[in-house]
Amino acid sequence: MDMKIRTFKRHFREGLKNTWRNNWMTLASVAAVTTTLLLVATFLVLMFNLNHVADALEEDVQMKVLVDLTADEDETEALGDELNALNNIESVEFSSRDEELEGLISSMGEQGDSWGLQDEDNPLNDAYVVRANEPQDTIEIAEEIEQMDSVERVNYGQDVVQNLFTFNNYARNIGLVLIVALLFTAIFLISNTIKITIMARRREIEIMKLVGATNWFIRWPFFVEGLLLGVLGSIVPISILTVGYYYLDQNAAAVNQFEFIQILPFYPFIFQLAAIILAIGAGIGIWGSVMSVRKFLKV
């Protein structure tokens, strides 16, 4: 498929000419792509940010392994070794009961001081703080740890974590399905539009085949046309998203009451998003057009 520059220029010219000549159909296709991409882009923004928040939340998930009060130093150390030997573990940190108490007191602020808890009546256990490599494995690992000797209990905010993981998985899958469905709709619309413009050019294609044009020679202008439709259709969504996200980014901090929810920073996220939208636009444009020429090449 080596192509002379001259021929490439010709295909590009033809593609442009056809896009221009079928201006109403072009407008209809571009509008269809624009609408779809706007929806897809909005979903992507939501998905990426949801994922971002979910990741951050999941990162915070850790297990606190409470050591039996009856365990002596050797047994505590042995448990530490056993924990370190686990697979899928990112880190194991020992936190003595004194450190645990300090942590508790400082987390209570002034109230903690006035409690006046003293070292001698410290009711807390020694503990190991364990992080899983994959936060999603936490539940499984916690169950494993609970079987070990000298373990009183494993705390990891059981109910909350379980719900969080379930919610995140649902959100990701539903988002993915919606995006795929939207993309197929857009491809269908584009391919239909181009099919209509092809009907008008059937004769031209027939004659091209007659004088010995290769299939790719015939296909290229349509390829260019589809690409153009896709790119044109992605301009408005990208603009709206950029402005919208900039506004959101500027104002999020002011409105945001929950510190743990942080949206992805405007830069570089918006460039990544623009690139993705542009690529999707170009992709569905090309796919739609090349698909619709296919049956006219069979002569």
Add this chain to the structure above:
Amino acid sequence: MIELKNVKKTYPNGVTALNGIDIHIDSGEFVYLVGQSGAGKSTFIKLIFREEMASSGDIYINNRDLSTMKWKDVPHLRREIGVVYQDFKLLPKMTVYENVAFALEVVEESPRQIRKRVMEVLDQVGLKNKARFIPDELSGGEQQRVAIARAIANYPKLLIADEPTGNLDPDTSWEIMKILEEINATGTTIIMATHSKDIVNTIKRRVIAVEGGLVVRDQHRGDYGYED
């Protein structure tokens, strides 16, 4: 040049168009293909042009075996064959010049070559001064001459004409025949399907008559052989 051996063609709907034909045509020949509508003439032409594939039998064109030819080689076969149809098949929005140039653009000729060759073939069919006209501004005969110019632009070794005079009045038909004879004189093989008794009986050439999917007569300097 063209060799058909026991070629049969049955369409998917069950109609058998050719029922075992053997034809050999040498380079430089001028052959009339006659027979009633539905006798198999069009199928014969479609097979040579690889618009259809034979159900069985062998076809060789310019030493190419059409039964084993890959799809991607079909365009190259077609570049060696010029075709002219009864309905001209010109692009209505393009000028005469552009219509002919189109055939050369498709094979990626250089612009300079295209300009030169287009004017050459338009001169050959006597339409040099109408290069800027669009098909609608021309008479039927002139349109057919444009189609012929397009068909020979690529220096094809074989020219297929499917009832080229079918839509034309007698005077115009003779003009077209004169041009076809001139092209044949330069060594191009011509196969012409026709229903014109006048032409076949006046310009005597080899006649192949097809009936019911079979070759019923193959005669040098033959007659049309049917009543009009």
